[in-house]
Amino acid sequence: MxxxxxxxxxxxxxxxxxxxxxxxxxxxxxxxxxxxxxxxxxxxxxKDKRTILERIINDYLDDVDQVGQNFQHSGDIVTDLQRVADIYNEFVQHHKVVFLVGVRESYQFPEVGKALQKLPVRFVSLVKNNFTKMQAEGEIRADIDTDSEAANFVLMNFGNAVFTFSYQTAKMAIPMTSFKSENVQAFAAHLKTH
Amino acid sequence: MxxxxxxxxxxxxxxxxxxxxxxxxxxxxxxxxxxxxxxxxxxxxxKDKRTILERIINDYLDDVDQVGQNFQHSGDIVTDLQRVADIYNEFVQHHKVVFLVGVRESYQFPEVGKALQKLPVRFVSLVKNNFTKMQAEGEIRADIDTDSEAANFVLMNFGNAVFTFSYQTAKMAIPMTSFKSENVQAFAAHLKTH
DNA sequence: TATGCATGCAAGTGCTTGCTTGCATAATAT
DNA sequence: ATATTATGCAAGCAAGCACTTGCATGCATA
Structure with a gap:
């Protein structure tokens, strides 16, 4: 060490x-x-206790504008959404202090709340762009509302992250592997052209 | 007054x-x-500050085992899921103190955490039963995994609730009417037999 | 060898917190 | 009319909090 x-x-x-x-x-x-x-x-x-948090927030801010930047579009909707779920999960795990303080105590730290808002915004646009591209490629249906679908997918990932942190002691959390192979897979399958 | x-x-x-x-x-x-x-x-x-919270938790506990008990199955998947979303939302709004303290500070209140775990359990089974019934009726597809779909739907509602509370000052929250008419509608449409 | 720097240690400061107590006062019930 | 109950008020208490200070010690660098 x-x-x-x-x-x-x-x-x-x-x-x-x-x-x-x-x-x-x-x-x-x-x-x-x-x-x-x-x-x-x-x-x-x-200088004080708050400054410790601020250092951690700065690390987060350095990363958040680049998250998903090197996302590789595979052409397969299931694979792509599983990758996005992975990226989301890894980011949240890596910045869990900011994530959790933001969810739990943002009333005390407007800055953290504001910083955290960038996350869903970035992911929604990442997913939405992907959907648009896939619609053009004929991989997913043309008749879906990409805004709603992207929002739903991000809400699902966000919900799962909060749920996992809140209930991890209770064995209720969904393991990431199952989340991807079952939940994300089910979501993605519905979008696929048939 | x-x-x-x-x-x-x-x-x-x-x-x-x-x-x-x-x-x-x-x-x-x-x-x-x-x-x-x-x-x-x-x-x-x-007796002390904690007892105030406990009184509020007791109110919650009196309700949680009955939530969704009088849910009316309409036969239409979109309508039904919109109703479920409404019931979830109203319950969470009515018990927002328990909900939020549970999400934010459950490390301090294992009892609140435990009490809150009943919510997703109840809603998952409510939704899952509904799916099974609808599959029998031919309203929704027979080839979906009802477990995953129910979990996804509840995660989405949970995520939206947390998101709404956390970001309500920032105008980022999705209004409940849009959530139902767009997000829930999109989710439900995918399940429908075609 | 001498100098500066990072740390430990012990004591302490001022503030806030949850909670208590004793007493006065007013409304309510008998 | 008398007793009971609910409340306000003012003072205070012990504990915990973030944060400070002064001094001693060791370590590395010059």
Whole structure:
């Protein structure tokens, strides 16, 4: 294990705790314990607690405008939507602190709420463009409303992500492999030209 | 406006604030101000802050096992799913405090998390039963996987509910009328026998 | 060897939180 | 009329919070 910088240790501890207890429930004392660092050290590295979150948000902001940018259009609707679901899921997992704080505590962090809004916007347009292309190719039906379908698909992925985080302890969450092979597959099959 | 009992005023104030600021962000001082009641009065009516929430959870629990019980099967898939979406939405609106605290702060309230899990379970089975019946009637396709379709529909409604609450200030939320006439309609149309 | 930097440690500060207490007052029920 | 009940009010308490400060210590660099 590579030696972690103090900054990194603090951010890792903060992230761990924020997932479990939320931002408000994450105290600087607990961050210090978890990071194996003195509490005062935290404030030598970060002006205040909020600044730790802001650093994490900045990482997210660096990524969000590029997500799905290198998406590979396969020509098959099922494959494509499964890829999109994967990209969405990986992005959310990678930025789960921002995602969860945004969903849970955006009333405290308008900035996080605003930042998070970019996600559905980007994915809806990604999916919608894909649908339009596939309609032209004759892969999917011409008579569908691409706006509604794209919104539905993103809502489904969003719902699944929130559901997974909220209920992961309860074994109710759908494993990603099943979500793709069953749920996404079922959704995609309906769009296919027949 | 009918004179509200002190209990009711406190619960109403708590609910208002919990929606805006979450449970942790709802202080007894603010509850008192909002309810127009002295802070000490709160503790004469409720053992502690948590008990206020518990009262609200009990109301939810009284309802959740009966939701959708009097659902009227119309025979038309679009109509039926629109009705289900309505029932889901009304239930969530009516119990939004439990819904939101459950989504946001279930790590603090395992009881709320557990209580909330009943919702998707109930709706999935409601929708699935409906699908099975409609397949027998020839209204919807026989070759669909009713489990996946029901899960997708509930995920979509859940996602939309969370999304609406999180982003209602940002004008990004989908109005319920559009959600029904466009999103639900698109979903349902795919299931129909052709 | 000397200098600077990052950290630990211990103490503490001011604020907010949930919650309590004792007493005065007014309305309500008997 | 008397007793009971509900409330307001003011003060306060213990705990937890984010954050600060001063000093000692070790480590790396010059």
């Amino acid at each position: 590579a030696a972690q910088s103090t900054d990194a240790k603090i951010i890792a501890a903060f992230s761990d705790l924020a997932l479990k207890y939320g931002y408000q429930g994450t105290t600087t004392k607990k961050i210090a314990e978890t990071a194996g660092v003195n509490e005062s050290t935290i404030f030598r590295h970060f | 009918a004179a509200q009992s002190t209990d009711a005023k406190i619960i109403a104030a708590f609910s208002d604030l919990a929606l805006k600021y979450g449970y942790q962000g709802t202080t007894t001082k603010k509850i008192a101000e909002t309810a127009g009641v002295n802070e000490s009065t709160i503790f004469r009516h409720f």
